[in-house]
Every structure is written in structure tokens, then in C-alpha cells.
Amino acid sequence: MNSIVIFGAGNVAHHLLKAFSSAKDFRVIQVFNHKPESLISLSTVTETTINLAKVKPADIYLMAVKDDAISEIADNIIYKEALMLHTSGAVDIEVFSNFSRRGVFYPLQTFSKNKEVDFSQIPFCIEANKKDDLQLLESLGKSISENVYHINSQQRKSLHVAAVFVSNFVNYLYTEGEAICKKNNIPFEILQPLIMETASKVTKMNPMEAQTGPAKRNDVGVLQSHLSQLNKEQQKLYSLLTQSIQALHGKEL
Template sequence: MKRIVIFGTGNLATHLFEVYKYSGDFKIIQVYNHDPKSLQIFNDQVAITTNLNEIAPADIYILALKDDILAEISQKINETNALVLHTSGAVSVEVLNKFKNRGVFYPLQTFSKNKKVDFSKIPICIEANTAENTKVLNELASEISEKVFGISSEQRKTLHVAAVFVSNFVNFMYTEGEKICNDNQVPFEILHPLILETASKVTKMSPLESQTGPAKRNDQEVISSHLELLNEEQQKIYSLLTLSIQNLHGKEL
């Protein structure tokens, strides 16, 4: 059985703690955070520490930390034979260069603390510095997910920016849609089935094929009437995206 220490208590750390609880081959033996308050919820389930000099000897350290403190915390962790992993989409594995055994364990999903997720369907992108470490990392990831992908740091950077488009920017489009509904006393829930179908569609066909709407149809009358309903910031977004869709789809009718 391999022992794990988790660094961090954020959304991902919390979900990893929950999912490895039921693992036979891996056991979380300690959780670290600099802030004692955030450790309270783990206190009766596992050893906790706020001191980087008191990290338990273990086989795997998972640094589920914010990108901007990864380098700093890594520097403060004592030398170790453990396989040290970070979980960031945007940071290269090189940030862990001081460790002999290092890698990346990047689950590509959006996590909220109070929403359960089914880890078995979440793609986990892995990368490690040796074949032996890749093997361990593959076992760690396969223990909780059916979808494990070997992905280089360069490719992961690409995936991360693509994820901003298909998740963060998409969520912002939902936010604008909700705002438009609220401003006009229309329940946003009427749009839920459309949102789900639009997402589901692109898992079955290319989004390039499934584009619809006034921009693709080049329906100027509808586009003008829509712009009249929007505020200045929304108009900017509407105009830019309409133009981009038209550029892409060659102003078909």
C-alpha cells in the first residue's frame, strides 16, 4: 500500500481526499496547509500539519496548490524520495526539479467543494520524469479514473487554454444569458435543456458542424434586433463573436 500526503485543502484536495478514502492500494496519511482553520474538517479523519518540517515520510506527495504558490512551497519542502506531483494545468513539471522523483497529476475537470463528481469519468493527464515514476503515477490515476492520458507539459498548456474556452468562457456566456433573463423577468431555467443539449451535441459531432444561429446564417435583421436589447459590454461581446463565427463559416446563408 502506498502512502500519500496531500498539500492543500482546496476544491481538488478535498475531492482527492474523498475519493482515495475508498482505495485499497493508496492511503492518505496526512494533509498539510499553512492555515489551521482550513484543516479542521480533516482533523478527525487523518493526521494534519501546518508545518512543512513535519511532513510525514510517504511514497507520494500531491501538491494540490494554487499555481502561484507552487514554486515557493516546493522550495520549502525537505528533500525526499517520495514521488512529488503537482496538479496544475498551466505549470510545467520543471517547477519540481529539486525532487528526484517528480510528475504531474492533472485531472481535467471543474471542481466545486459542495458538488459531488464521479471521478471515474474524469480524464487525468499524467507526466513523470522516469518510466518507473510514470508507472506509479499511472497506477495512482487508474485507481480512480478510467481515462488516464500521458500528456507532456507543452500539451498540457494547450489543454489548459482550450479548457478556458470550453469551460470558463462558456460559463461566462451562461452568466450573460442568466443576466439577460433576470433583467427581463424570464426564468433562466427555460434555457437549461438548451444548455445541456448544446454541450451533449459536441461529444457526438464536431462543434464546427453543430454551429447554428443568426451569426452563422448571417441574419442581419435578427443580429440588429438583438444588439438593441443588449448593454454596451454585451454588444461588444456579441459583435466580436458574431464576426468570428462569420469569418469561420464564410458567411453562408
């Protein structure tokens, strides 16, 4: 049985704690967080502390905190023999250079507190500076997920950018779609099957092949009519994305 202390009480920490509660070989023995408020809901599940000096000895220290806070917290860890992990897509493994056992445990998913996620489907991107620890991380990943990938720090940084495109930016486009619906008294739910199918399509074919729409067809009449219905900010986005699609696919004349 490996003991884990989780740092952070945000969305990732919250979901990981829950997932580990049914893992066989790993047990979360404590959660640390600066703000006591965020710990209240966790305190029924495990021990909590707001005091770095009271962090318990453990096999694994798992930092699910903001990127900037990782090194600061690490500086305060006195148990130098533990495996140090963070869950960030953007931070290099060498943030733990003061420790001999370093690793990354990056769940490639978007978490919101009030939305359950199926952990078994979440890809975990793991990295470690020692072979044994990579195996330990593989077990840690497989204790809660079916999808564990070995991804080095450089790849992880690229993956993080790619994730911003396919998730954060995509969600922003959903926001614009909803705003257009609202303005015209159309229920947003009408768009939801389209949203789901657009996502599901690229699990079956590559996105280049899946592209449809007036930009790809260079349907000038439709493009102009669309622009005329949008506000300035939306027009900028519409124009740039249309240009990008046409640059990639060529104009079908």
C-alpha cells in the same frame, strides 16, 4: 500501499482526498495547508498540519495548491526520494527540478466544493520524468478514474488554455444568459435543457458541424435586434463572437 501527503485544502485537494479514500493501493496519510480553517472539515478523514516542518515522510507528495505556491512548498520538503506531483494545468514538471522523481497529476475538471463530481469520468493527465513513476501515476489515476492520458508539459499547457475556453469562458456566457433572463423576469431554468444539449451535442459530432444560430446564418435582422437589446459590455462580446463565427463559417448568403 503507497502513502500520500496532499498539500492544499481547496476544491481540488478536497475532492482528491475524498476520491482516494476508496482507492486500494494508495492512502492519504496527511493533509498540509497554511490556513487551519480550511483543514477543519478534513480532520475527521485524515491527519492534518499547518506546519511544513511536521510533514510526514511519504511515497508521494501531491501539491494541489495555487500555481505560485508549488515551488515554495517544494523547497521545504526534506524527503528528497519521494515522488513530487502537482495538479496544475499550467505549471511545468521542471518546477520540481531539485527532486529526482518528478511528475504531474492534472485532473481536467472544474471543481466546486458544494458540487459532487463523478471521479470515474474525470480525465487525469499524467506525466513523469521516470518510466517507473509514469506507471505508478497510471495506477494512481486508474485507482480513481477510468480516463488516464499521457500528456507532456507542452500539451498540458495547451489543454489548459483549451479548458479555459470550453469551461471558464463558457460559464461566463452562462452568466450573461442568466443576467438577460433575470432582467426580463424569465426563469433561468428555461435555458438549462438547451445548455445541456449544446454540451452533449459535441460528444456526438464536432463543434464546427454543430454550430447553429443567426451569426452562422448571417441573419442580419436578428443580429441587429439582438444588439439593440444588450448593454455595452454584452454588445462587445456579441459582436466579437458573431464576427468570429462568421470568419470561421463564412457568411451563408
